[in-house]
Amino acid sequence: MTLGDIASVLETKTLCCEERLASVEIDGAFASDLMSDVLAFCAPGAFLITGLTNIQIVRTAQMLDIPAVLFVRGKCPLEDTIALARGAGIPLVLSSHNMFHTCGLLYAMGVKPTQANSAPV
Amino acid sequence: MADPIHLEYEVAADDYQAAGAASNSVKETLKMLGLPTAISRRAAIITYEAEMNLVIHGGGGKIVANIDEESVELMTIDEGPGIPDVEKAVQEGFTTAGDRAREMGFGAGMGLPNIKRNADVFEIFTEVGTGTTLRTVINLP
Numbered sequence: 001m002t003l004g005d006i007a008s009v010l011e012t013k014t015l016c017c018e019e020r021l022a023s024v025e026i027d028g029a030f031a032s033d034l035m036s037d038v039l040a041f042c043a044p045g046a047f048l049i050t051g052l053t054n055i056q057i058v059r060t061a062q063m064l065d066i067p068a069v070l071f072v073r074g075k076c077p078l079e080d081t082i083a084l085a086r087g088a089g090i091p092l093v094l095s096s097h098n099m100f101h102t103c104g105l106l107y108a109m110g111v112k113p114t115q116a117n118s119a120p121v
Numbered sequence: 122m123a124d125p126i127h128l129e130y131e132v133a134a135d136d137y138q139a140a141g142a143a144s145n146s147v148k149e150t151l152k153m154l155g156l157p158t159a160i161s162r163r164a165a166i167i168t169y170e171a172e173m174n175l176v177i178h179g180g181g182g183k184i185v186a187n188i189d190e191e192s193v194e195l196m197t198i199d200e201g202p203g204i205p206d207v208e209k210a211v212q213e214g215f216t217t218a219g220d221r222a223r224e225m226g227f228g229a230g231m232g233l234p235n236i237k238r239n240a241d242v243f244e245i246f247t248e249v250g251t252g253t254t255l256r257t258v259i260n261l262p
Contacts, residue, residue: 034226034231035225040166050226056173059169064165065158
């Protein structure tokens, strides 16, 4: 499925790189507000779901070649965050649902959880 | 790769807006050199976590990257407060970071463990009151 399919089911608002929605293929996702966890455990190719909106979210996405970022519960990032993503060609989309609801809808659509390294239990 | 490449960046203390720019530049250089994606990904994670450590803990400092045909060496050098207990600092979950770092999604005691996980060589030279040098090496296939 594409990011465009997800945007349509979740009724997201696109914040930048709208022209890329149809071409970004989404297989798996990783949800976290802790960027160090994203850096440790987000598998290559997975897109990021987060409630944080600061500029370091886009920096983290750049480092890992994360194809897109979905912000939850309608919290819109500031313009500098959006500008960095626009420059890097990383689509940002905004869901009005909270984190749990967003993840549930995506899981029901068939988006898979992914993990790069095994976490200690 | 004909000649070894040497990169250096200055990183300012507490500048959470600019943090990550140097790491992105290192990563883009590695990509441009045609290194495998898995290598540039590991280097990006190391550099970015280390850069955030300079911003959060080190009072700013320097990032140095040396790239040749055999390896990527990534170092951060600061003249900050030093690390009193390195063994503790590399344990997952141990942190001394403040609220500002946490607001940014860092400061959860994952930085050094993340760096160690991605490095083939991981060395810390530190002295309380003098500063810290972190040296990592990724061997190229």
